[in-house]
Amino acid sequence: MTKIRIAIQKSGRLNEDSLQILKDCGISIDNGKDQLKASSRNFPMEVFYLRNGDIPQYLRDGVVDIAIIGENVLIEKGEDISIAEKLGFSKCKVSLAVPKSFKYNSVKDFEGKRIATSYPNTVINYLKDKGVNADLHIISGSVEIAPNIGLADAICDIVSSGSTLFKNNLKEVEVMLTSEAVLAVSPKISEERRELLKKLQFRIQSVLRARGSKYVLLNAPNDKLDMVLKLLPGMRSPTVLPLAEEGWSSVHTVINKDKFWDVIDELKQAGAEGILVCPIEKMVL
Numbered sequence: 001m002t003k004i005r006i007a008i009q010k011s012g013r014l015n016e017d018s019l020q021i022l023k024d025c026g027i028s029i030d031n032g033k034d035q036l037k038a039s040s041r042n043f044p045m046e047v048f049y050l051r052n053g054d055i056p057q058y059l060r061d062g063v064v065d066i067a068i069i070g071e072n073v074l075i076e077k078g079e080d081i082s083i084a085e086k087l088g089f090s091k092c093k094v095s096l097a098v099p100k101s102f103k104y105n106s107v108k109d110f111e112g113k114r115i116a117t118s119y120p121n122t123v124i125n126y127l128k129d130k131g132v133n134a135d136l137h138i139i140s141g142s143v144e145i146a147p148n149i150g151l152a153d154a155i156c157d158i159v160s161s162g163s164t165l166f167k168n169n170l171k172e173v174e175v176m177l178t179s180e181a182v183l184a185v186s187p188k189i190s191e192e193r194r195e196l197l198k199k200l201q202f203r204i205q206s207v208l209r210a211r212g213s214k215y216v217l218l219n220a221p222n223d224k225l226d227m228v229l230k231l232l233p234g235m236r237s238p239t240v241l242p243l244a245e246e247g248w249s250s251v252h253t254v255i256n257k258d259k260f261w262d263v264i265d266e267l268k269q270a271g272a273e274g275i276l277v278c279p280i281e282k283m284v285l
């Protein structure tokens with residue numbers, strides 16, 4: 001039987017969320033620690049546990065068909081590799097930062113400066129575009145320490161909360177790109193495996209849709225229903241069912257999880273009671 005071969009990060013920030021999204025897609029993986037390869041019991045899939053930074057090359061060579069990887073790594077090393085889905089986790093930026101004491105005006109200030117980074121292509125392309133020449137020092141980790149030990153004048157690295165920059169007395173001055181985990185596809189994927197990819201994408205899309213939504217149930221007196229319904233957009237339109245108690249209805253709907261807190265007060269004022277908000281496991285349109 002043909003199986004689709006997926007690469008995920010062996011250990012690190014993407015590992016857990018990558019396994020979780022496969023699990024939420026109903027794909028069980030025998031996940032013995034320290035394994036390099038594992039099979040799924042209920043989906044034609046083989047999982048390869050690899051270093052994030054090595055994955056673009058494996059995709060390019062067709063050793064794996066698809067991968068869950070940071071978009072930033074594809075921009076750095078895999079411009080030729082396509083993205084099938086954005087996955088919504090591991091959101092971060094790749095930014096240029098300088099010591100807090102540096103009086104920064106514009107990107108021209110990087111002219112002739114020493115920049116420490118693990119993302120040389122990203123920096124070179126960004127600066128070339130702006131007509132700036134800098135001197136790159138390529139290091140593979142702990143980049144933020146470089147200015148403090150005299151290795152560089154500036155750095156380019158991943159920024160999320162900004163606390164690593166803060167701890168190292170640095171400030172972010174240019175955001176070069178924003179990134180999240182993505183499902184990337186090998187240019188060498190076969191037609192047969194592309195069919196399996198379509199099945200996986202269908203599942204991923206219903207999982208991601210569900211993650212962004214909540215199922216809301218509430219009770220409202222019938223004379224206030226119009227007001228309550230106006231506040232609630234549904235997938236098609238809200239479901240209204242009569243309660244056993246006369247003059248009352250139960251309203252069911254799906255709502256964007258971020259929008260819920262915006263309308264909760266208005267719902268209560270409009271007469272809604274007994275509001276329940278429930279997670280949704282899968283959402284198929």
Ligand SMILES: Nc1ncnc2c1ncn2[C@@H]1O[C@H](COP(=O)(O)OP(=O)(O)OP(=O)(O)O)[C@@H](O)[C@H]1O
Pocket residue numbers: 009010011012013014050051052053054069070071072073090091092158159160161179180181
């Ligand atoms: N602080 C962060 N917040 C959010 N996402 C991040 C953060 N740091 C890294 N990421 C994302 O997670 C990915 C993996 O980061 P991680 O530090 O685990 O691996 P790595 O050391 O870059 O890679 P490798 O697996 O090759 O050792 C990054 O490429 C980026 O997309």
Ligand SMILES: O=P(O)(O)OC[C@H]1O[C@H](OP(=O)(O)OP(=O)(O)O)[C@H](O)[C@@H]1O
Pocket residue numbers: 013141142144157158159160161162163164165
């Ligand atoms: O803005 P923040 O929230 O502080 O996150 C940014 C830091 O996170 C990443 O490092 P990580 O913790 O993955 O360590 P690593 O250098 O060992 O990969 C990245 O390389 C930054 O150093």
Ligand SMILES: [Mg+2]
Pocket residue numbers: none
């Ligand atoms: Mg890291």
